[in-house]
C-alpha cells in the first residue's frame with residue numbers, strides 16, 4: 001500500500017498537506033517543495049524522500065503545463081508516486097483560477113493560487129473564492145502576496161516586498177492555509193548581486209498572519225539565510241533550479257564520454273538529482289521527519 005493511501009485513510013479529519021506543514025511548524029523545520037518535470041525527475045524526488053525519510057511536495061510547476069498539460073502532469077506524478085512509500089503531496093504551483101479548478105477536479109490535494117498580479121482587493125476576493133471551493137474538497141491553499149522577480153530582473157525591491165499590513169488583512173480575509181511571501185528571494189538562481197533575505201520582514205509578517213510562510217526560489221539563497229527563515233516562520237521551501245542543474249550535470253557528464261543510450265544519461269541525471277534533493281532536505285531540516293505525519297495519521301484514524 002502506498003504511503004499516500006495509508007495516510008489518506010484519516011483524510012476526513014485531517015488534511016495531509018496541511019498536517020505536513022503544521023508538523024514542520026511544530027518541529028521547527030521546513031518541508032521541501034520541488035518541481036517534477038518527467039518520469040526520472042519525479043522518481044528522483046520520491047527516492048530522495050524515501051532515503052531521507054522526509055515528507056515531500058511534488059510540484060507541478062509553470063513550465064510543464066504548456067509542455068504536456070495539467071492532466072498528464074498530474075496523472076504521471078500520481079502513477080509514479082503510487083509505487084513509492086514516500087510521504088508525498090502533489091501540489092499545483094502558481095495556478096490561475098481555471099487551473100486551480102481543474103486541479104481540484106483532477107484530485108490534487110494542495111494548490112497554490114497566484115493572484116499576485118491582481119489589484120489587492122480583487123486578489124482578496126478571488127483568493128477567498130478559491131479557498132471556499134478548495135476547502136470543500138479538503139484541498140490546502142497557498143497564495144502569494146508581493147511579487148517575486150525572476151533571477152535576471154533588476155528590480156526596486158520596495159515595490160516587490162510583501163507588505164505586512166496587507167499580509168495581515170489578506171490572511172484574515174481569505175482564510176488561506178499558507179502564505180508565499182516576497183522577501184528578497186528571486187525565482188531561479190540570481191545572476192546579479194543577490195538581495196539579502198529581509199529576515200525582519202519575514203518575522204514581522206509571520207507574527208501578523210499567524211500561518212506558516214512559504215519562500216519560492218530557494219535555489220541560490222545562502223544556507224544560513226534559509227535556516228534563519230525557517231526559524232522565523234517559513235515552513236515550506238520551493239526549489240527547482242539547483243535540482244535541475246544536478247540532473248543536467250549527470251546528463252552532460254555521461255554524454256561527455258561519447259554517445260551513450262538516452263537511458264544511461266538520464267539514470268545518471270536521476271542519481272545526481274537524488275543526492276542534491278537529499279542535501280536540500282537535510283538543510284531544510286525535514287530529513288527524518290516523514291514519521292511525524294505517519295504517526296498523526298494513525299492517531300487520527302483511531303480517533304485519538
Ligand SMILES: [Zn+2]
Pocket residue numbers: 094148187216217238
Ligand atoms: Zn514561485
